[in-house]
Each structure stands twice: as C-alpha cells, then as structure tokens.
Amino acid sequence: MSESDVAFRSLVDKFRFERVLNSNPQTKTISLLGLIDNAPAILTAEKTHFTFDENKVESPSASNESDSRTLHRCENEYTCINALQELRQLTSNDIYYWGLAVLKQNMDHNPTTRLNLIWPATTVHIRKFEQQQLHLVRETPETYERIVKPYIDEMYQLGRLKWVHNILYHGAEADRVVYRDFLDDNKRDGFVILPDMKWDGVNLDALYLVAIFYRDDLKSIRDLRPEDRNWLKSLNTKIKTIVPGCYNYTIRADELRIFVHYQPSYYHFHIHIVNVKHPGLNDGIAAGKAILLDDLIENLKYLGPRGYMNRTLTYVIGDNHDLWERGLREVVSKQLEEDGIPKTPKVVNDFAEDGD
Amino acid sequence: MSESDVAFRSLVDKFRFERVLNSNPQTKTISLLGLIDNAPAILTAEKTHFTFDENKVESPSASNESDSRTLHRCENEYTCINALQELRQLTSNDIYYWGLAVLKQNMDHNPTTRLNLIWPATTVHIRKFEQQQLHLVRETPETYERIVKPYIDEMYQLGRLKWVHNILYHGAEADRVVYRDFLDDNKRDGFVILPDMKWDGVNLDALYLVAIFYRDDLKSIRDLRPEDRNWLKSLNTKIKTIVPGCYNYTIRADELRIFVHYQPSYYHFHIHIVNVKHPGLNDGIAAGKAILLDDLIENLKYLGPRGYMNRTLTYVIGDNHDLWERGLREVVSKQLEEDGIPKTPKVVNDFAEDGD
Numbered sequence: 035m036s037e038s039d040v041a042f043r044s045l046v047d048k049f050r051f052e053r054v055l056n057s058n059p060q061t062k063t064i065s066l067l068g069l070i071d072n073a074p075a076i077l078t079a080e081k082t083h084f085t086f087d088e089n090k091v092e093s094p095s096a097s098n099e100s101d102s103r104t105l106h107r108c109e110n111e112y113t114c115i116n117a118l119q120e121l122r123q124l125t126s127n128d129i130y131y132w133g134l135a136v137l138k139q140n141m142d143h144n145p146t147t148r149l150n151l152i153w154p155a156t157t158v159h160i161r162k163f164e165q166q167q168l169h170l171v172r173e174t175p176e177t178y179e180r181i182v183k184p185y186i187d188e189m190y191q192l193g194r195l196k197w198v199h200n201i202l203y204h205g206a207e208a209d210r211v212v213y214r215d216f217l218d219d220n221k222r223d224g225f226v227i228l229p230d231m232k233w234d235g236v237n238l239d240a241l242y243l244v245a246i247f248y249r250d251d252l253k254s255i256r257d258l259r260p261e262d263r264n265w266l267k268s269l270n271t272k273i274k275t276i277v278p279g280c281y282n283y284t285i286r287a288d289e290l291r292i293f294v295h296y297q298p299s300y301y302h303f304h305i306h307i308v309n310v311k312h313p314g315l316n317d318g319i320a321a322g323k324a325i326l327l328d329d330l331i332e333n334l335k336y337l338g339p340r341g342y343m344n345r346t347l348t349y350v351i352g353d354n355h356d357l358w359e360r361g362l363r364e365v366v367s368k369q370l371e372e373d374g375i376p377k378t379p380k381v382v383n384d385f386a387e388d389g390d
Numbered sequence: 391m392s393e394s395d396v397a398f399r400s401l402v403d404k405f406r407f408e409r410v411l412n413s414n415p416q417t418k419t420i421s422l423l424g425l426i427d428n429a430p431a432i433l434t435a436e437k438t439h440f441t442f443d444e445n446k447v448e449s450p451s452a453s454n455e456s457d458s459r460t461l462h463r464c465e466n467e468y469t470c471i472n473a474l475q476e477l478r479q480l481t482s483n484d485i486y487y488w489g490l491a492v493l494k495q496n497m498d499h500n501p502t503t504r505l506n507l508i509w510p511a512t513t514v515h516i517r518k519f520e521q522q523q524l525h526l527v528r529e530t531p532e533t534y535e536r537i538v539k540p541y542i543d544e545m546y547q548l549g550r551l552k553w554v555h556n557i558l559y560h561g562a563e564a565d566r567v568v569y570r571d572f573l574d575d576n577k578r579d580g581f582v583i584l585p586d587m588k589w590d591g592v593n594l595d596a597l598y599l600v601a602i603f604y605r606d607d608l609k610s611i612r613d614l615r616p617e618d619r620n621w622l623k624s625l626n627t628k629i630k631t632i633v634p635g636c637y638n639y640t641i642r643a644d645e646l647r648i649f650v651h652y653q654p655s656y657y658h659f660h661i662h663i664v665n666v667k668h669p670g671l672n673d674g675i676a677a678g679k680a681i682l683l684d685d686l687i688e689n690l691k692y693l694g695p696r697g698y699m700n701r702t703l704t705y706v707i708g709d710n711h712d713l714w715e716r717g718l719r720e721v722v723s724k725q726l727e728e729d730g731i732p733k734t735p736k737v738v739n740d741f742a743e744d745g746d
Contacts, residue, residue, distance in 0.1 A: 059596030328704035336692035
C-alpha cells in the first residue's frame with residue numbers, strides 16, 4: 035500500500051455512518067452520510083462494470099498467417115465467464131435460468147467498487163446527494179384549480195421566469211442557441227431551441243435539447259385546447275426537420291424522443307428533445323412525468339373543448355416539491371382512502387424487545 | 391451445493407464465448423452470446439446493488455424508553471462500509487477523494503452478480519439482446535390491423551406463451567409467487583403477482599413485480615374497451631392494497647409506479663409494478679414504452695366504444711424487433727414523408743478521395 039492509500043484507508047476507517055442519503059439500484063450507487071472527526075462526510079460507492087478485453091489480438095498457434103489472427107475478448111481469469119467463482123441457481127423455467135454468482139476480484143484487475151469521499155462536506159453537498167420520497171398523485175381538474183393553479187400564479191408573480199424572458203428577448207445564452215425562429219408579427223409561432231444543461235453538448239447519444247416558445251398563454255399542458263392541435267403538429271414537424279439538420283443528420287427525425295413534463299420545472303411552455311438512445315435520465319423520461327408530444331396531439335382529439343383542463347393527470351412528485359406541502363399530500367391520502375386502500379399500519383419493529 | 395446448482399454450474403462451464411451482444415456501463419450489465427453443446431446461449435450478468443439493512447431496530451443503550459429506539463442500517467460485515475476489504479486512493483483534490491475498493495463478498499449475504507441464461511436461445515432472443523437502433527413510430531389503428539395483429543397471432547401459434555401458462559396453471563416458479571388470486575369460477579378476476587427477473591428480490595428500492603392475469607382475451611392494451619375500465623380500476627386498488635402488505639409496509643401504495651408496456655415483450659396482458667424510486671430500468675419506464683395504469687383508466691373514458699383499438703399509439707421500437715422488418719420501417723418513412731419532413735441526405739464521406 036502506498037502512503038496515500040494508507041491515509042485514505044484511515045479516513046474511511048474513521049467514517050461513522052449516520053444515514054443513507056441516496057441509493058440507486060439501477061446504477062448500483064449508494065451515498066452515505068457520516069462523520070469523520072466530527073465533520074460531515076459523504077461517501078459514495080458505485081459498483082464497477084464488468085471487464086472484458088476487446089482489443090487483444092493473438093496469432094493462432096497452429097498457423098503463421100497473420101490474416102487468421104483472432105480477437106480474444108475473454109482473456110484473463112477476471113474477465114467474463116472466467117471470473118465466475120461460485121454459482122447458485124435461483125430458479126428455472128423452460129429455457130430460462132436465473133442465478134447468482136460471486137466473481138473473482140482483485141484490486142489491480144477487477145476491483146469491485148469506485149469510491150468518492152467528500153470531507154468535510156457542506157449542507158449544500160448533503161442536500162445535493164439526498165434522495166426525496168416520491169409519491170404517485172392523481173391530479174383531477176378540481177385539484178388543479180384549487181392547489182396547482184394558485185401556485186403557478188404565485189411563481190409567476192415572484193418573477194421566477196425572468197431567465198426565460200432573458201433567453202427569449204434579451205439575448206441571454208445567445209451563444210448557446212441552436213435555432214431561433216421569431217418574427218415580431220408572429221410571436222405565436224416563435225421558438226428557441228437550445229441545449230439542456232444536462233447535456234455535455236458533445237456526445238450525440240446523449241443529445242438533450244429544449245425548445246422554449248414565445249407564446250406566453252401556455253403555463254403547462256393544462257392550458258392546451260383542441261384548437262392547439264395543429265400548432266403542436268406543426269411544431270412536431272418543425273423540430274423533426276430542424277434538429278437533424280443542426281447536427282449534420284447524424285441523428286434522424288425518428289430518433290428523437292420529444293416530450294413535455296408534468297409537473298414541469300418552470301411554468302412557461304417548453305418541450306424536451308432527446309436522443310431515443312439516451313440511456314440515463316433518471317425519471318426525466320419516465321411515464322408519470324414525461325408525456326410524448328405525439329400523445330398530447332392524439333389526446334387532444336378526445337378530451338373535448340376544455341382539452342387538458344378536463345383530464346385527470348397522474349404523475350410522480352417528490353415531497354421536496356412545494357406542491358406536496360401545499361395540498362397534494364392531503365389529496366393523495368384522501369384518494370387512497372376513497373379507493374378503499376387500507377392505511378399503512380404504524381410499523382413497530384420489536385425484535386429487540388422479544389429477545390427470546 | 392444443491393443439485394440444481396451443480397446442473398447450473400455445469401451448463402455455464404460448457405458455455406463457449408462467441409461475442410458481446412450488449413454492454414451497459416450505466417447499469418453494469420453485460421450480455422454474452424456463446425454456445426452450449428452447439429446450441430446458442432445468451433448469458434447476461436448484472437452487478438448487484440449494495441446491501442444495507444433498513445429494518446433492524448435497536449433500543450438505545452443509554453435509555454429504556456421505547457420511543458427513542460433507532461433504526462440501524464449498517465448491520466453486518468457485508469453491508470455498507472463494513473464490507474470494504476481493500477482500499478486504494480486514485481487521486482484527491484481539496485475536499486474530494488477518489489478511490490477503488492474490493493468488497494467482502496459471500497453467496498448468501500453479498501453475491502456479486504445476478505445471472506440469466508437462455509439456452510437454447512432463438513434468433514429472436516439474440517436480436518432482442520443485441521444493441522440496436524431505436525425509432526419512434528406512430529401506430530395507427532390501420533397499422534395495428536395490418537402489421538401488428540398478424541404478428542401477435544403468429545407468436546401465439548408458435549407457442550411463445552408456454553411459460554406464461556406454466557406459471558398460471560402448472561405451478562412453475564411457484565416458490566417465487568408473491569400473491570395468487572384465482573378461483574376456478576372467476577377466471578376473469580384471477581391474477582398472479584411475482585417478482586420480475588430484473589429484480590434481485592431483496593433490495594426494495596428496486597422492487598419490480600409483474601402481475602399476470604388469467605384473462606386470456608387481452609393480448610395487449612389494444613384489446614382494452616371502456617367496459618374494462620372498472621376491471622382495471624379494481625386491479626389498481628388490489629395491487630396497491632396487496633403489494634405494500636406483502637413487503638411489511640416498507641413500501642406504500644403511493645410509492646408504486648404501475649404501468650404496462652406497448653409494445654409488450656409478450657402478448658398476454660400483464661402489468662409492471664415498480665418502486666417509484668427505481669430510477670432507470672433503461673427505457674422500461676420511459677414515455678414511448680411505459681403507460682401508467684392510471685392513464686389507461688383515464689383514457690378509456692374518452693376513446694369511445696372501440697377503446698384502445700381506436701387510438702394512435704406512439705412508441706419507440708428497435709430495429710431488431712420483428713415488427714420493424716415486418717412493416718414498421720415503411721410506416722415510419724411514409725409518415726415522415728407525409729409530415730413533410732425532408733429525407734436525410736446521403737452522407738458522402740470524401741476525405742479519403744480529396745487526399746490533398
């Protein structure tokens with residue numbers, strides 16, 4: 035062990051666990067809050083990916099012809115199946131088998147985990163890593179009018195959309211704008227396309243753009259009416275025409291996932307444009323938050339003259355969201371009661387008392 | 391080792407590696423194609439998430455008041471930091487440290503990997519696992535009748551649903567069933583809930599269950615009619631009542647994301663039940679594939695007597711999917727043309743010719 039390894043080991047050994055800040059089973063990542071020498075520390079661990087060597091070329095032993103060299107991908111004892119040290123079958127059905135395995139591991143060739151330690155951590159670090167509880171809520175038109183609309187109006191009055199106006203009218207982030215379509219006499223059809231902050235601007239597999247509209251009569255999809263159908267259809271076509279062109283046709287029109295969020299993170303109508311391949315956007319493209327533009331267009335055919343104001347919208351909301359404390363918490367518990375779903379019993383964990 | 395472990399081990403030992411079908415560094419999953427006894431086999435391995443016990447409560451040593459009992463999450467030598475066996479520091483900067491670790495592992499308490507083996511695998515299986523181009527397609531009722539329905543009928547005749555019948559009627563995977571509700575005289579309301587194979591069965595953050603129904607008149611959501619609304623509503627309530635109970639109320643009714651897939655991976659109606667916290671699942675919960683059960687229920691209010699047969703469904707499909715070559719490819723290019731979206735120009739790569 036090197037000197038820095040020893041220092042690192044002794045830091046981690048002093049870590050006194052307090053609570054789990056976040057746990058992500060998809061990426062196999064966990065963030066723990068603890069104390070090191072009485073100062074807050076955040077330890078994040080992420081499992082490593084499987085190792086497999088793709089590039090090792092070997093001449094066949096039986097022949098000298100260099101043409102017949104073959105690629106070997108499973109090279110050493112730590113790669114692929116070679117690494118399977120212990121196996122257990124969980125179950126099988128027909129041609130399908132499921133099991134568990136313990137893999138050979140080794141600090142040099144196959145470490146198990148990547149670690150990141152922040153110490154001393156500030157409260158800003160802690161909040162950034164912390165996970166909130168999520169809830170599924172059904173927002174009826176009545177709930178919208180009573181709880182959501184007053185919140186939107188308040189956000190608007192607080193000037194929370196100033197940055198949007200800066201982009202639309204005052205040249206803010208002008209160097210980032212990918213496309214701008216605006217005529218003074220046709221504000222209704224104007225829009226700006228720019229890269230979302232979640233995109234690195236380089237890797238097209240992770241392409242993430244946002245279209246923001248000059249129309250300011252739409253706070254969210256709740257304000258969409260059947261007469262907006264053709265407007266949305268033409269937007270859909272424009273986006274699918276413009277975006278591939280902006281990126282030299284390395285991405286095609288049918289490779290764009292075009293959607294809105296409800297609840298959106300700001301109440302000025304905007305559309306998300308993402309490569310369908312994009313592998314990880316947490317819940318940003320999940321059903322329960324993302325709604326395809328094509329589905330908006332389709333639904334407006336059926337929803338009647340009041341359009342989306344007429345519909346019950348079901349979505350996931352975190353209890354850090356203002357709307358949760360402003361009424362959605364009660365809405366959820368009332369709905370569960372009306373649906374006849376029994377209340378969660380008070381969990382009493384008494385194994386320490388039983389002690390027999 | 392049990393008998394099935396030995397059989398499983400000997401199957402895996404016979405696996406002769408051919409190529410990597412897919413490798414996902416985000417989810418730490420790899421799929422390998424190989425041969426076992428000269429028949430194609432697909433071995434998929436996914437790293438496990440970190441284990442941490444959430445439910446162990448201990449009375450404080452300094453006090454006897456049961457109110458002040460505390461939750462202990464890091465209990466045994468395999469959880470959280472206790473599991474760090476070997477450490478190495480990679481680099482550090484200010485308050486930030488990065489490193490690697492090898493973890494204690496153990497088949498019972500901390501296996502490294504989940505395995506799935508399909509053998510013998512068909513070309514359909516292979517294509518499903520292989521990395522593919524994705525496309526957004528609008529499936530009109532006409533497209534469904536002409537392309538999708540004949541495909542579903544063919545899959546059915548080929549006996550691709552045998553494993554479903556094994557579960558429903560022949561006790562397959564009986565030890566895995568979480569809940570079964572079936573009365574001979576009320577097949578319509580019967581269903582089975584069991585863990586999805588993507589779940590390790592342990593980590594509740596990643597809870598993933600599937601409800602499979604005894605009703606066999608529903609191949610997919612296309613067969614849902616307004617008269618199924620109450621059936622779906624009662625299912626929604628049943629799932630939200632049963633599932634929290636099955637897991638000691640460590641998950642609540644409003645923390646379940648309940649949805650269907652279109653296209654589904656098999657054409658016997660089933661519902662996915664996932665912890666809302668589960669962040670990714672690749673595109674398994676994405677708009678463009680996942681549709682919330684609540685949205686199905688809501689949409690059936692508007693779609694008219696033919697229900698989902700009446701609707702245009704927009705979804706993402708890979709070009710490995712049989713339906714792509716069976717007609718969806720033409721559907722997409724015709725739709726782009728009709729929408730007036732210009733064709734992607736032929737990209738000519740001429741830097742090799744210029745050569746100056």
